[in-house]
Amino acid sequence: MEPEPASKTSAIFEITGVTKIYQTGEVEVRALNGVELKLQRGEMAVLLGPSGSGKSTLLNIIGGLDRPTSGSVKFKGEELAAASDRELTLYRRNHVGFVFQFYNLIPSLTAWENVALITEVATSPMSPADALALVGLENRMHHFPAQLSGGEQQRVAIARAIAKRPEVLLCDEPTGALDSATGIIVLEALARVNAETGATTAIITHNAGIRKIAHRVYSFLDGRIASCVVNEVRIQPSEVSW
Numbered sequence: 534m535e536p537e538p539a540s541k542t543s544a545i546f547e548i549t550g551v552t553k554i555y556q557t558g559e560v561e562v563r564a565l566n567g568v569e570l571k572l573q574r575g576e577m578a579v580l581l582g583p584s585g586s587g588k589s590t591l592l593n594i595i596g597g598l599d600r601p602t603s604g605s606v607k608f609k610g611e612e613l614a615a616a617s618d619r620e621l622t623l624y625r626r627n628h629v630g631f632v633f634q635f636y637n638l639i640p641s642l643t644a645w646e647n648v649a650l651i652t653e654v655a656t657s658p659m660s661p662a663d664a665l666a667l668v669g670l671e672n673r674m675h676h677f678p679a680q681l682s683g684g685e686q687q688r689v690a691i692a693r694a695i696a697k698r699p700e701v702l703l704c705d706e707p708t709g710a711l712d713s714a715t716g717i718i719v720l721e722a723l724a725r726v727n728a729e730t731g732a733t734t735a736i737i738t739h740n741a742g743i744r745k746i747a748h749r750v751y752s753f754l755d756g757r758i759a760s761c762v763v764n765e766v767r768i769q770p771s772e773v774s775w
């Protein structure tokens with residue numbers, strides 16, 4: 534077998550010794566406690582772990598929404614932990630797409646308009662129609678959110694996140710509000726986006742069955758990564774048992 538090109542195998546994120554401490558009055562919560570993690574360029578990663586183990590905290594730090602208390606978070610060699618607010622804003626705007634459990638679409642705008650809102654301020658976006666087609670919504674472009682199912686609304690949210698061609702797509706419980714059949718369609722959209730755009734994709738989930746669609750699975754425990762498993766064989770989202 535041909536070796537993979539270096540650009541496919543190199544780490545896009547190198548995270549070392551990351552801690553995050555939340556101080557609420559007298560109470561100190563150590564949300565992250567020495568995280569070591571390398572996310573490989575272009576991979577689909579699934580992040581698993583019990584409630585409160587630090588998954589969202591780490592995703593927010595990777596996405597430039599928050600900073601670690603200590604440690605290093607390098608994106609393509611650039612230190613995010615030391616970035617200014619303005620640098621983090623530019624980083625998020627230029628490089629990161631977010632998908633959350635709830636879709637946060639603007640109810641008075643159509644699917645197309647929700648996506649166009651982002652593409653209008655991006656530097657080299659795909660067209661809203663192309664982004665919506667990538668998630669299988671070419672026939673729903675002019676519907677308003679209230680006229681779409683939950684899974685369709687989540688796919689609009691994915692189209693909105695990827696239309697600016699981010700290098701990184703971060704998804705926090707993207708199927709958390711969906712039934713299994715709808716969740717599978719959303720996972721299919723994410724797998725297709727990952728394969729076709731090459732965006733490094735990280736998905737937080739409570740559903741351990743989803744782990745088999747990933748290239749790698751990172752398991753959290755008590756604010757650390759307890760294990761990293763490489764899936765030699767990946768399954769299709771349609772084969773996920775919920």
Ligand SMILES: Nc1ncnc2c1ncn2[C@@H]1O[C@H](COP(=O)(O)OP(=O)(O)OP(=O)(O)O)[C@@H](O)[C@H]1O
Pocket residue numbers: 555556557562563564582583584585586587588589590591
């Ligand atoms: N803003 C905050 N202030 C104080 N504590 C926080 C804050 N955000 C998170 N925490 C605490 O940090 C710990 C890790 O939270 P985090 O949301 O990262 O966990 P999680 O693994 O994503 O959990 P879940 O699966 O329930 O979403 C928890 O104990 C949580 O209560």
